[in-house]
Amino acid sequence: xxxxxxxxxxxxxxxxxxxxxxxxxxxxxxxxxxxxxxxxxxxxxxxxxxxxxxxxxxxxxxxxxxxxxxxxxxxxxxxxxxxxxxxxxxxxxxxxxxxxxxxxxxxxxxxxxxxxxxxxxxxxxxxxxxxxxxxxxxxxxxxxxxxxxxxxxxxxxxxxxxxxxxxxxxxxxxxxxxxxxxxxxxxxxxxxxxxxxxxxxxxxxxxxxxxxxxxxxxxxxxxxxxxxxxxxxxxxxxxxxxxxxxxxxxxxxxxxxxxxxxxxxxxxxxxxxxxxxxxxxxxxxxxxxxxxxxxxxxxxxxx
Numbered sequence: 625x626x627x628x629x630x631x632x633x634x635x636x637x638x639x640x641x642x643x644x645x646x647x648x649x650x651x652x653x654x655x656x657x658x659x660x661x662x663x664x665x666x667x668x669x670x671x672x673x674x675x676x677x678x679x680x681x682x683x684x685x686x687x688x689x690x691x692x693x694x695x696x697x698x699x700x701x702x703x704x705x706x707x708x709x710x711x712x713x714x715x716x717x718x719x720x721x722x723x724x725x726x727x728x729x730x731x732x733x734x735x736x737x738x739x740x741x742x743x744x745x746x747x748x749x750x751x752x753x754x755x756x757x758x759x760x761x762x763x764x765x766x767x768x769x770x771x772x773x774x775x776x777x778x779x780x781x782x783x784x785x786x787x788x789x790x791x792x793x794x795x796x797x798x799x800x801x802x803x804x805x806x807x808x809x810x811x812x813x814x815x816x817x818x819x820x821x822x823x824x825x826x827x828x829x830x831x832x833x834x835x836x837x838x839x840x841x842x843x844x845x846x847x848x849x850x851x852x853x854x855x856x857x858x859x860x861x862x863x864x865x866x867x868x869x870x871x872x873x874x875x876x877x878x879x880x881x882x883x884x885x886x887x888x889x890x891x892x893x894x895x896x897x898x899x900x901x902x903x904x905x906x907x908x909x910x911x912x913x914x915x916x917x918x919x920x921x922x923x924x925x926x927x
Contacts, residue, residue: 626659626662627696627699628659629659629660629662629663629666630663630692630695630696631649631696632645632649632656632659632660632663633660633663633671633685633688633689633692634689634692634693634696635648635649636656636660636672636679637681637685637689638754639828640678640679640680641678641679641827641828642656642657642660642679643827644826644827644828647826647827647851647852647853648752648754648826648828648829648853650852650853650854660672667684667688669682669684670682670684670685671684671685671688672685673685697762697764700764716745716746716747717744717745717746717747717766717767717911717912717915718746718747718748718749718759718764718765718766718767719734719746719747719748719749719765719766719767719768719769720748720749720750720751720755720756720757720759720760720764720765720767720768720769721748721749721750721756721768721769721770722750722751722752722753722756722770722771722830723750723751723752723854723855723856724854724855724856724872724875725769725770725771725872725899726748726750726769727856727875728872728874728875729769729793729874729899730748730769731748733769733790733919734746734748736922737915737918740918740922741911741914741915741918743911744911744914744915749764749765752829752853753770753771753778753779753829753830754779756768756770757770757778757779757780758779760780760785760902760903760904761780761781763904763907766903766904766907766908766912766915767901767902767903767915768780768785768901768902768903769790769899769900769901769902770830770899770900770902771793771830771831771834771872771897771898771899771900772789772897772898772899772900773830773833773834773837773895773897773898775834775837776830776833776834776837778830780902782902784904785902785903785904785905786902786903786904786905786916787900787901787902788900788901788902788916788919788920789898789899789900790899790900790901790919791898791899792896792897792898792899793872793873793874793896793897793898793899794872794873794894794895794896794897795831795834795835795838795870795871795872795873795894795895795896795897796870796871796873796876796887796893796894797812797868797869797870797887797888797889797893797894798862798868798869798870798871798876798879798880798885798886798887798888799820799862799865799867799868799869799885799886799888800862800863800865800884800885800886801883801885801886805883807886808868808886808887808888808889809865810867810868810888811888811889812842812844812868812888812889812893813842813843813844813845813889814844814845814846815845816845818845819845819846819847820844820845820846820847820867820868820888821847821849821866821867821868822846822847822848822849822867822868822869823849823850823852823858823861823862823866823867823868823869824848824850824851824852824858824869825851825852825853825855825858825870826851826852826853827851829853831855831870831872834870834895834897835870835895837895838870838893838894838895842892842893846868849866849867850866850867855871855872855875856875858871859871859875859876859879862876862885863879863884863885868888870895872897901916901919903916
């Protein structure tokens with residue numbers, strides 16, 4: 625048994641799409657299908673009804689799903705308990721955050737937190753947004769840091785949690801400059817004769833939904849060339865000149881300053897995100913409340 629198989633199965637049960645689930649798990653669709661088949665061989669029965677479209681769980685799959693979730697949850701809790709013991713019983717406060725946000729926002733904020741509260745120890749659980757929301761909902765972390773957008777709901781019961789809006793982030797369309805270095809190689813909106821190679825987020829992803837909402841009322845000639853679940857992967861391809869992508873401004877600040885990347889359009893093509901911190905009130909100890917107050921008193925993103 626490979627725990628990746630269980631995570632794949634839970635992801636497929638949520639998306640009901642082999643394509644979307646493979647993109648979220650960052651593997652090829654053929655590799656993802658083989659892993660699901662390996663799980664079914666281990667279980668000794670079909671967990672997916674492949675006769676239906678879109679895909680759906682078989683009766684056995686429906687019965688197996690809560691068990692798979694429970695096993696994964698127990699493994700995560702046990703891992704955290706073992707790590708805590710190995711660290712001498714010290715209390716660590718866990719922050720869940722999507723990958724790019726963790727790198728460019730959470731880590732600088734935790735550095736500030738360490739300076740203000742040196743006795744506090746932290747751990748970062750970085751994953752896709754849906755999984756990060758699940759970590760908070762299931763009590764596997766004390767804090768969730770994520771983006772919010774008024775037209776794209778989170779997979780989170782926001783009424784259940786405390787929320788603190790820390791700052792704002794622009795999601796900007798960028799590409800490499802033209803040969804003269806005077807402007808974007810692929811300025812939006814493009815044209816019928818010269819479509820723009822487009823690097824997109826995985827369908828069903830939060831940032832992908834934000835981009836699609838912003839594009840809805842703006843006709844553009846985009847030629848989809850690549851799909852990825854992670855902003856950092858799209859950034860890498862964008863720097864190689866593979867096309868245009870909407871990226872969080874913090875993740876490309878240095879590249880924009882150096883001229884390696886340039887905005888592909890004006891501000892009317894930019895989406896504004898809110899950076900928010902969530903916590904469950906009943907899950908915060910006294911030190912946890914000190915962390916919350918730290919963010920309350922020092923709202924705003926580091927320079």
